[in-house]
Amino acid sequence: MKPAPFEYVRAASLDEAAALLRRGDLDARLIAGGQSLGPMLNLRLAQPGLLVDITGVPELLAAERTADGVYLGACVTHANVEDGRVPDATGGILARVAGGIAYRAVRNRGTLGGSLAHGDPAGDWPCVLPTLGAVLQIDDGRSTRELPAGALLRAAFEPALAPGELIAGMRLPTLSPAARWGYYKHCRKPGELAEAMAAVLWDPERDILRVTLGALDDAPCALDDASALFGRSGSRLSDRFDSDAVDALLQSRGIDDPIAQQMHRVVLRRAVERACA
Numbered sequence: 001m002k003p004a005p006f007e008y009v010r011a012a013s014l015d016e017a018a019a020l021l022r023r024g025d026l027d028a029r030l031i032a033g034g035q036s037l038g039p040m041l042n043l044r045l046a047q048p049g050l051l052v053d054i055t056g057v058p059e060l061l062a063a064e065r066t067a068d069g070v071y072l073g074a075c076v077t078h079a080n081v082e083d084g085r086v087p088d089a090t091g092g093i094l095a096r097v098a099g100g101i102a103y104r105a106v107r108n109r110g111t112l113g114g115s116l117a118h119g120d121p122a123g124d125w126p127c128v129l130p131t132l133g134a135v136l137q138i139d140d141g142r143s144t145r146e147l148p149a150g151a152l153l154r155a156a157f158e159p160a161l162a163p164g165e166l167i168a169g170m171r172l173p174t175l176s177p178a179a180r181w182g183y184y185k186h187c188r189k190p191g192e193l194a195e196a197m198a199a200v201l202w203d204p205e206r207d208i209l210r211v212t213l214g215a216l217d218d219a220p221c222a223l224d225d226a227s228a229l230f231g232r233s234g235s236r237l238s239d240r241f242d243s244d245a246v247d248a249l250l251q252s253r254g255i256d257d258p259i260a261q262q263m264h265r266v267v268l269r270r271a272v273e274r275a276c277a
């Protein structure tokens with residue numbers, strides 16, 4: 001299939017991109033890496049009148065250390081993270097996650113912001129960034145607001161962005177030396193989107209225990225305080241893993257098929273075991 005005809009503008013600044021999004025005469029849509037939007041255009045699932053290319057916007061390509069972590073612009077690509085061409089505050093977690101996304105050709109073009117805004121519950125960044133405590137900068141060219149990454153998706157493929165708003169970038173806090181991290185995803189074939197994924201961040205010193213379950217039918221389930229999934233006895237987190245509590249959580253998210261429950265439970269357990277290894 002070929003896309004329906006559209007106009008195309010390569011925005012030079014964030015303000016220009018936002019102004020184009022606000023244009024009332026055409027249904028305008030941003031394009032970053034095009035790795036999700038491209039197929040949607042070809043299948044005519046999306047038929048915007050105007051594509052606003054944001055990959056040349058300097059503000060969206062920013063990547064810098066901050067006093068308490070890093071700031072990454074929305075158009076930083078998965079490959080730039082994988083190759084360590086942007087600063088990292090997580091001891092290599094970001095690069096390892098980026099390297100497991102799809103194929104290198106997808107990673108060369110796909111961006112952090114595009115992945116979050118597309119909102120595929122099986123995407124890696126929608127699962128990992130909330131767990132790491134990322135805070136998004138949302139901009140409409142006139143004002144900026146902050147949003148925890150875990151609050152972005154109202155539902156699968158439904159980012160909580162008002163008309164004219166775009167993701168400009170994200171702040172990621174530096175992890176403390178005591179922080180333990182685990183990530184596990186189950187894919188049928190390498191390069192395919194996951195059928196189940198889980199990320200765990202445990203920092204006993206700072207009293208942080210976050211868990212995100214991805215690849216659900218709905219938006220990822222980001223728990224800022226996941227202590228209810230772990231019992232109290234046992235010093236290692238993996239010994240305290242409470243399968244019944246996890247099953248109850250899955251059921252509350254509408255996952256009652258025993259095979260799906262087993263898959264998500266095992267994937268979370270493996271993420272927890274990695275955090276304790």
Ligand SMILES: Cc1cc2nc3c(=O)[nH]c(=O)nc-3n(C[C@H](O)[C@H](O)[C@H](O)COP(=O)(O)OP(=O)(O)OC[C@H]3O[C@@H](n4cnc5c(N)ncnc54)[C@H](O)[C@@H]3O)c2cc1C
Nearest residue numbers: 032033034035036037102110111113114115117123124167
């Ligand atoms: C074969 C294949 C396999 C894949 N496998 C995986 C995988 O294993 N894991 C994974 O995580 N992903 C996977 N993906 C998706 C990939 O990571 C994409 O890069 C990502 O979903 C979209 O990023 P993009 O920059 O290409 O966005 P685009 O396709 O350009 O845009 C996607 C959507 O986001 C909007 N958008 C883009 N940027 C912004 C912004 N800054 N603010 C607001 N809205 C914005 C666009 O308007 C569009 O609606 C795969 C893709 C393909 C083609």
